[in-house]
Amino acid sequence: MNLKLFNISDKIVVVTGGLGQLGRQFTKVLLENNARVVILDLLVDNKNPGDTFQHYIKDDRLFLLNADITNKKSVESSLKKIVKKWESVPFGLINNAALDSPPDSSSEENGPFEKFPEFSWDRVMDVNVKGVLFACQVFGKAMADAGRGSIVNIGSTYGVVSPDQRIYEYMQKDGNDPFYKPVAYATSKSALVNLTRYISVYWAKNGVRVNLMALGGVFNNQNDQFIKGYCARVPMGRMADEDEYNGTVVYLMSDASSYMTGTTIMLDGGWTAW
DSSP states (O other): OOGGOOOOOOOOEEETTTTSHHHHHHHHHHHHHTTTEEEEOTTTTOOOHHHHHHHHHTTTTTEEEEOOSSHHHHHHHHHHHHHHHHHHHOOOOOOOEEEEEETOTTTTTTSGGGGOHHHHHHHHHHHIIHHHHIIIIIIIHHHHHTTTEEEEEEEEGGSSSOOOGGGGGGOOOOOOOOOOOOOOHHHHHHHHHHHHHHHHTTTTTTEEEEEEEHHHHHSSOOOOOHHHHHHHHHSSSSSBBBTHHHHHHHHSSSSGGTTSSSHHHSSSSGGOOO
């Protein structure tokens, strides 16, 4: 095999939500493979990127920008700063930033579908859909004008199939309020599936590829009962480790995926296979 196909050296890749659990992993593997990375994150000003990334900052391979992807002017400003710093538009964009309603949210947010609050819907949709739209419009347009690029939208199995509410039944015991995996996250991730297809066709002739990674659950010290129920639903019998999606990121940023666009890649341990 010609491993040069997977070479991503010096490609500029933007990672939204780059200081989150998976964002850090994507940033790390890109840097380890000699890409230049831009982290866009609202937490840049008040969250230490950690010792792991410090030498990359000193070597001018990592650029951290405080940006709000739900504000198009903020995204446009970020592009200008990148071009000023590295005299080139990005090659890649990983739309990783996302919001969900965690299990410890209010009972209103995690209650029955009929009572799901409008403010929660708007908050999730703003980041998970509108934020991705703005990032694609701004960075994708720059890539299309340059005649090359790769956009990776981070989706979820819950954007392809409905959440299995049975996994969360343990939370309803002992007199607790009924818990349901909220509708907004699944709907927002489903929207990305067709947004990916739309943009992939729109910019195909401009050399910009657009694909979606539909991820399964990632281990993050969740409740033991949740892990047990989740893993029983996965053919491989476990949740993903946080670094198990990194290889696909490198693949999609490299020439190894040069004929792939408009595709949803399922990375779910077999969840959607049965």
